[in-house]
Amino acid sequence: QVQLVESGGGLVQAGGSVRLSCAASGLTFSSYIMGWFRQAPGREREFVAAISGSGLNTDYADSVKGRFAISRDNAKTAVYLQMNILKPEDTAVYYCAAKDKSGGSARTTESYGYWGQGTQVTVSS
Numbered sequence: 001q002v003q004l005v006e007s008g009g010g011l012v013q014a015g016g017s018v019r020l021s022c023a024a025s026g027l028t029f030s031s032y033i034m035g036w037f038r039q040a041p042g043r044e045r046e047f048v049a050a051i052s053g054s055g056l057n058t059d060y061a062d063s064v065k066g067r068f069a070i071s072r073d074n075a076k077t078a079v080y081l082q083m084n085i086l087k088p089e090d091t092a093v094y095y096c097a098a099k100d101k102s103g104g105s106a107r108t109t110e111s112y113g114y115w116g117q118g119t120q121v122t123v124s125s
Contacts, residue, residue: 002024002114003024006094006119008119010120011124012086012122012123012124013123014087014088015085016086016123017082018083018086019080022116024079024096029074031100031101032053032100032101033100033101033106034097035049035096035097035098036070036079036081036095036096039092040089043092046061047108048060048064048068050070050106050107051070053074058070063089067084067086068083068084069081069084081094081096086123088125091122092121093118093119094118094119094120097115099111
């Protein structure tokens with residue numbers, strides 16, 4: 001069965017950096033678009049970043065563009081989110097997700113068929 005397991009979250013000061021990892025198993029990894037989403041308390045889950053199966057194409061939410069970088073290693077079946085210049089408003093549970101190529105926007109939660117359990121990132125001011 002498909003498993004996505006996030007790691008790397010924690011407590012960090014504003015202006016600092018964190019690298020999240022997501023280990024995938026049970027799927028033909030390179031055939032899937034991978035995304036990162038986040039959910040803060042009382043708010044809906046929102047798109048953060050996505051990367052194509054080849055890793056050549058990426059997309060970012062405006063709120064993180066220039067600060068976050070998504071990457072993947074298909075040999076290791078892993079996707080990463082490097083988060084720099086963190087702000088208190090980046091505090092959320094971060095989820096990785098896998099989307100097949102059959103259609104639907106990579107920016108919407110409904111397009112993703114598989115989700116990890118999430119990892120908490122807390123940015124203190």
